[in-house]
Amino acid sequence: MIDKQHQIRILQAADIDQLITLDRDIGGEDRADFFRKRLQAMRRSPETYISIVVSDKDHVCGFLLANVLTGEFGGKRSVAQIDTLGVQPGEQGSGLGMSLMNALKQEAMSRGCSSLRTQASWQQQDMMAYFSSSGFTLAPRNILKRSTVVLRKADTFNDEDSDAWRLPPVRSLQASDTNDILRIERHISGESREDYIKQKITEAITDSGIRISLVGIQDDLVAGFIMARLDYGSFGRTSSTAVIDTIGVGPEYKGSGIGTALMTQLLGNLASLQVEDIRTEVEWNNFQINRFLAGAGFTPAQILSLDCAL
Numbered sequence: 199m200i201d202k203q204h205q206i207r208i209l210q211a212a213d214i215d216q217l218i219t220l221d222r223d224i225g226g227e228d229r230a231d232f233f234r235k236r237l238q239a240m241r242r243s244p245e246t247y248i249s250i251v252v253s254d255k256d257h258v259c260g261f262l263l264a265n266v267l268t269g270e271f272g273g274k275r276s277v278a279q280i281d282t283l284g285v286q287p288g289e290q291g292s293g294l295g296m297s298l299m300n301a302l303k304q305e306a307m308s309r310g311c312s313s314l315r316t317q318a319s320w321q322q323q324d325m326m327a328y329f330s331s332s333g334f335t336l337a338p339r340n341i342l343k344r345s346t347v348v349l350r351k352a353d354t355f356n357d358e359d360s361d362a363w364r365l366p367p368v369r370s371l372q373a374s375d376t377n378d379i380l381r382i383e384r385h386i387s388g389e390s391r392e393d394y395i396k397q398k399i400t401e402a403i404t405d406s407g408i409r410i411s412l413v414g415i416q417d418d419l420v421a422g423f424i425m426a427r428l429d430y431g432s433f434g435r436t437s438s439t440a441v442i443d444t445i446g447v448g449p450e451y452k453g454s455g456i457g458t459a460l461m462t463q464l465l466g467n468l469a470s471l472q473v474e475d476i477r478t479e480v481e482w483n484n485f486q487i488n489r490f491l492a493g494a495g496f497t498p499a500q501i502l503s504l505d506c507a508l
Contacts, residue, residue: 204294206301209249209261211237216258217251224284232282236263242404246397248278248305252285252294259286262298266309268393278306280316299332307508314506317341317479321500329504339503340488342496343477346440346468365459371411371423373403378420379413382448398425398443410440410467414447414456422447422456424464428473440468442478445487461494479503 209217214237218230240247245266252260262283268276280302285295306314315337318325376399383391402411402425414422423446429439442464447456468476477499480487 204252204254204259204297206250206252206297209237209240209251209263211241213251213253213258217261220258220261220286221282221284223287236281239401239404243397243400245309248302248309250298250301250305252298259289260284260294260298262302264302264306264314266306266311267397275312276310277313277315278302278309278311280314295328296332303506303508311508313508316504317501318504319501326502329506332506334504334506337503337505338482340480340482341477341499341501341503342480342488342491343475343499344495344497346465346473346476348462348466348469365455365462366421367415368412368459368463369415370409371399371402371413371425373399375399375413375420375423379423379446382420382423382446385449386446395444402427410464410471412460412463414451414460416451416454416456421451421454422460424460426464426476428471438472438474440473440476442476445478457490458494477501 214233218228218233221233222228236247236249240249248264248266250262251258260283263281264278265281266276266278283295283298285292285298303314314334316329316334318329320326376396379399380392380395383395399411402409410428411425412423413420416422423444425443425445426440427443429441445457445460447454447460465476478491478496480491482488
């Protein structure tokens with residue numbers, strides 16, 4: 199339980215400089231860009247973000263930031279994905295971290311979230327113990343990664359029907375592609391992920407200083423897409439990492455090389471930006487996408503996916 203000297207509250211714009219300093223004291227890295235982008239996103243879409251701090255009078259001494267997602271894996275209810283958290287050195291172990299987590303759970307439930315999600319390296323023993331004590335368990339999802347070394351012709355995509363190296367054209371994702379992407383999603387999953395897809399398109403176009411999300415073109419139509427973003431430092435990672443949020447190809451274009459073209463262009467763009475690695479998270483039983491990513495050189499990361507039911 200939090201003591202009377204501390205207050206749990208929603209992050210305010212006036213807190214941001216203290217938050218950046220506190221985070222730097224904890225992790226030794228400057229992630230000012232990450233936090234300022236989060237503040238901008240909160241202002242634009244407050245219902246999408248949960249940002250909580252604990253303060254001692256006017257001094258911020260802990261924080262927990264989460265992102266509300268709806269329909270990411272076809273579910274009807276929302277989930278709150280924890281992006282980053284920290285407690286001031288000297289206050290760690292005092293219960294402030296658990297108070298922040300309890301406040302997040304209450305706020306997430308009030309917004310209709312069915313669970314919390316996060317990721318953590320299995321080597322971060324203190325962090326794993328914290329999440330375990332907070333009720334998190336191992337989730338049925340794979341976290342995969344690879345370097346951004348561009349695909350070579352010799353790389354195998356395990357798709358005997360595709361001529362992957364006569365690649366279809368690819369261009370940057372635009373807001374006008376939204377309906378085409380929603381159409382492809384419905385054809386793939388048989389379900390509507392409209393809220394999630396629109397949220398990710400808005401993030402790709404509005405929040406990213408550099409647009410890296412792409413669409414593939416076939417017969418003058420959008421035939422596939424890959425939505426990705428630079429990781430500006432969640433959980434201590436730096437912007438030398440990128441994240442694929444979702445990828446899809448219209449069933450009628452399977453074997454046309456659209457997926458290969460999208461991945462090849464994305465890797466080339468990231469390499470030119472000096473981004474070193476790319477990762478993604480996939481349901482363990484989505485065998486088609488796991489197979490595609492394995493063929494594209496992705497391997498298991500030393501990171502675990504965690505869930506906490508609410």
